[in-house]
Amino acid sequence: MKQRNVVFCLFLIFFINVLSAQKSVLKRPNIIVFLVDDMGWQDCAVPFWVKKTSQNNRFHTPAMEQLAADGMKFTNAYANPVCTPSRVSMLTGVSAAVHHVVNWTSPFKNNNTDNLDDQMVSANWNMNGLSNVPNIPFTYQATTFPSILKAAGYFTVHVGKAHWGSSGTPGSNPYNLGFVVNISGQAAGHPQSYLGEENYGNIPMKPTIQAVTDLQEYYGSTTFLTDALTKEALKSLDAPIEQGQPFFLHLSHYAVHTPIQADIRFRNRYLDMGLDTIEANYASLIEGMDKSLGDVMHYLKKKQVDENTIIIFLSDNGGLSLGGKGARGNNSHVQNLPLKAGKGSVYEGGIRIPFIVKWPGVCKKASATDAPIIVDDLFPTILAMAGIKKYSTLQTLNGKNIIPLIQQPSIFKERTLIWHYPIKWIDKDGPGINFHSAIRKGDWKMVYNMRNGKTALYHLKEDIGELNDLSAGYPQRLKELKTSMSDSLRKWKSPMPVFKATNKLVPMPDEL
Amino acid sequence: MKQRNVVFCLFLIFFINVLSAQKSVLKRPNIIVFLVDDMGWQDCAVPFWVKKTSQNNRFHTPAMEQLAADGMKFTNAYANPVCTPSRVSMLTGVSAAVHHVVNWTSPFKNNNTDNLDDQMVSANWNMNGLSNVPNIPFTYQATTFPSILKAAGYFTVHVGKAHWGSSGTPGSNPYNLGFVVNISGQAAGHPQSYLGEENYGNIPMKPTIQAVTDLQEYYGSTTFLTDALTKEALKSLDAPIEQGQPFFLHLSHYAVHTPIQADIRFRNRYLDMGLDTIEANYASLIEGMDKSLGDVMHYLKKKQVDENTIIIFLSDNGGLSLGGKGARGNNSHVQNLPLKAGKGSVYEGGIRIPFIVKWPGVCKKASATDAPIIVDDLFPTILAMAGIKKYSTLQTLNGKNIIPLIQQPSIFKERTLIWHYPIKWIDKDGPGINFHSAIRKGDWKMVYNMRNGKTALYHLKEDIGELNDLSAGYPQRLKELKTSMSDSLRKWKSPMPVFKATNKLVPMPDEL
DSSP states (O other): OOHHHHHHHHHHHHHHHHHHHHHHHHHHOEEEEEEEESSSTSSSSSSSSSSOOOHHHHHHHHHHHHHHHSSSSTTOOOOOOOHHHHHHHHHHHHHHHOEEEEEOOSSTOOOOOOOOOSSOOOOOOOOEESSSSOOOOTTEEEEOHHHHHHHHEEEEEEEEEOSBBBSSGGGOGGGTOOEEEEEEESSSSSSSSSGGGGGGGGTSSSOOOTTTOOGGGGTTSBBBBHHHHHHHHHHHHHHHHHOOOOOEEEOOOOOOOOOOOTTTTTTTHHHHOOHHHHHHHHHHHHHHHHHHHHHHHHHHHOOOOOOEEEEEEEEEEEOOOOOSSSSSSOOOSSSTTTTTTTTBBBBHHEEEOOOOEOOTTTTTTEEEOOEEEEGGGGHHHHHHHHTTOOOOOSSOOOOOOHHHHHHHHTTTTOOEEEEEEOSOOSOBTTBBBSEEEEEEEEEEEEEEEETTTTEEEETTTTTOOOOOOOOTTTTHHHHHHHHHHHHHHHHTTOOOEEETTTTTTTTGGGGO | OOHHHHHHHHHHHHHHHHHHHHHHTTTTTTEEEEEEEOOOOTTTSSOSSSOOOOHHHHHHHHHHHHHHHHHHEEEEEOOSSSSHHHHHHHHHHHHHHOOOOOSSOOTTEEEEOOOOOSSSSEEEEETEEESSSSTTTTEEEEOOOOOOOOOOEEEEEEEEEEBBBBSSSSGOOOTTTSSSSEEOOOOOOSSOOGGGGGGOOTTTSSOTTTTOOOOOGGGTTTOOOHHHHHHHHHHHHHHHHHHOOOOOEEEEEEEESSSOOOOOOHHHHHTTOOOOHHHHHHHHHHHHHHHHHHHHHHHHHTTTTTGGGGEEEEESSOOOOOSTTTTTSSSSTTTTSSSOTTTTTHHHHHHHEEEEOOOOTSSSSSEEEOOOOGGGHHHHHHHHTTOOOOOOOOOOOOOOHHHHHHHHTTTTTEEEEEEESOOSSSOOOOTSSSSSEEEEEEEEEEEEEEETTTEEETTTOOOOOOOOTTTOOOHHHHHHHHHHHHHHHHHOOOOOEEETTTTOOOOOOGGO
């Protein structure tokens, strides 16, 4: 009888192990990346600077405040100056200087979106974006983290703006990039219209390349795009939650990209404040986005999965700071103060983004860190959150797992980050805009203007507005950053522009 | 010690039960509905009549032949005269005379697609289609079988033509109808273009309401729509197969609906046969669809799930039999011979469809039945196939589980089926087209022409072409069918047209 007991015990242990393995699978956290388009660092009530600004006081974003109160703020978080580079970096864990998708991709294949220039030929870049398969011209082939999550059993959902690649290439299709469900994700970089009344741009005989797909249910209604995408996103989560399958949701809002149309649910507050129409519209886009975040949080609570769901909130580049028709106000480059410039620039206004992580039981409530992080970090971080330790990728990651920061916010302080934007984004140069690169190490940052061959050195902690060039006083520090940037760009074969007059490549900063 | 043994035993039994319950869940069959649009009963190499016709000899459809060799042919299978009624009947298990979506739905809300008539006002029907929620004007609210499959743990995928409801209503969105994944399903009833070179109709500044969504990857390529949909469908199955989750795939081709564009992969064969361009194009659409079926079967085998996957092949109505510009040939109503008329008609040419079921281990290979079945039957049949016995629906089903037929092909012989198409489909009346109803009981069929108040009686077994009106010889049979049709239409509150001259409803046949 004794022997039999041992056999029973062994069986029992075996079965308990099998079951608990299955149970632990069920316990893997759900992960939501809540990505906002073109949202500036100051465009919310949550202060990411050392003090509240007038911008923080302008915006009504209670859900973001709740998220910050529940989680951790990253006050030195970065993206790239424009969207596609950031989106590709996020999905691949690789710097734009490495993947060479340095500008936004056109909805059309082989269509270079760079502006022409009298003086320079733009760098040769991967103008068709990201690809999951080889031999697609002008694309960067890589393994995406959603494909790893999917293979590990996650229900992976993309909703909203994709903009990873041009039509006619695999990267335009989120189903090729690791998503089980795709709603409204395509090659376009902005919506034709935010309005249900305008069918989100799907009007026969009107231009439709930017028309938003998959939302016919809301045509002719007053449902604002931000709300329609939120509704569809939450609908898609019902099945995995019921199945006990962990999910990854990439809720990627078209808001707050141009066209700056009013989300009339929220605009009156801002008109009453005395804002002009365009700024009131912009603020209403922000608040509509915040309402979406609140709806997501409410849904998670209602479904009783909020305690097992991580939310990562971020923007894909700095806030638009161009004034004039179709843009914001009469003045340019002031919308992100105290940061310099905005979208398209390698100055802080173009690359510094709001970033919050809520991870119940792990992130301390209302905590913050000023350690520098970047969108490339999401790849290893999210896989670590999902408990996936072993995986292989075609590419070598630049991103780092930021989870250790949660326990020890001081690490990463001396980390080096590089931005590389060697093309002409807009017709008229602006501060840090068109043919620029930048490097940050610790609190020091160097900006390189390729057109005039000038570099400038700033100390971000002392001078967040990048107003005082300290090159003269810190020649050694400057040299170190020049060398570091040059070494990296050479190693990564980062594309450089060519001077038309000489037909020579722009020199690396250490060759100046 | 003895007591402990008992405890161990009980634990063991409990755990084994838990595990085997999970295993049995994994063993549920996958189910594919392979739906073709507007394919006629004779438009393939597989004969559904008692002998092969010249049409059967025309078409090269090896995959369909393989499917028929592997499974069971239903030679008396029916749909409705046009697409949306059939699609709603399939998803709800309810007759069109009951759900009142008697015509095809417009891509636009509240847009009646009926043709105007001098003599009659079309019946009042649910012109916005199907809905999953109440209080949507002009819709039929019902529980769909994919939503029951989804709740039971199936991974439910819709790919291709949806056409269950108009934009601006929930029925335009397959995510509301029980699908976990939707690719290219929308309110439109046909594609703007089958050609990748034409972006499937997504050309800025051209009409786009029928442009096919979600296929940007193939823009500018030579990928024919049928092939692009197949590729996307199979891609979507990778995840559930890897997860061991049973799937339901509704692969709903736009082919072979107009525009009758050439699938150039296959056209030469038919030009070489001497067919004119339009008929060669049509045949190439058929063969492209067959290639898709072959690709699906190949994929299932490669993934080693073919033995556990049921395939149900069918069309949504009879073949188009209108001649002239944009249609088929110079003559009308001859394309489905020996059947009378075609799409839009309540004669057999409009409603009889190819129908094959492959169910490995259950359906006898190369078997057939002539028992009458109809698309409404898919609802209870598919749920029975999935082993789902208990479910509740808002609606009372008209459809029957056809699985018993597989064992006992003779049952259902005396079944009554009713078709109700009380509106004006096309401008010019044709045989059985515009303001008609029909009833079949056993081998007898009565056709009711509402415009002239005439009925006709046919014996389908003797006269599949519905050429000989036997009313005079079988008054009792005629009376019985008139009563049966009238009782049903009254019970179902089926909408009837109104005579403009008298402002009176068209009488029921028993009131003539």
